Amino acid sequence: MNKIFLIIISIILPPLGVFLKSGFGKDFIINVILCLLFYIPGILHALWVVTR
Secondary structure: OOHHHHHHHHHHOHHHHHHHHHOOOHHHHHHHHHHHHOHHHHHHHHHHHHHO
8 A cells, every 4th residue: 555545544543554554463453442542642653553
């Protein structure tokens, strides 16, 4: 996928961006938990996963 598209998706809906990049795994579970607790850490984690 295009990296710019993934970054935009990660800002709007972080778990979807992580899922599209790395699939259903530990990164996805961590991101869902971070988004449920606080939204901003979920966005930061998603951006980190997508850009690494």
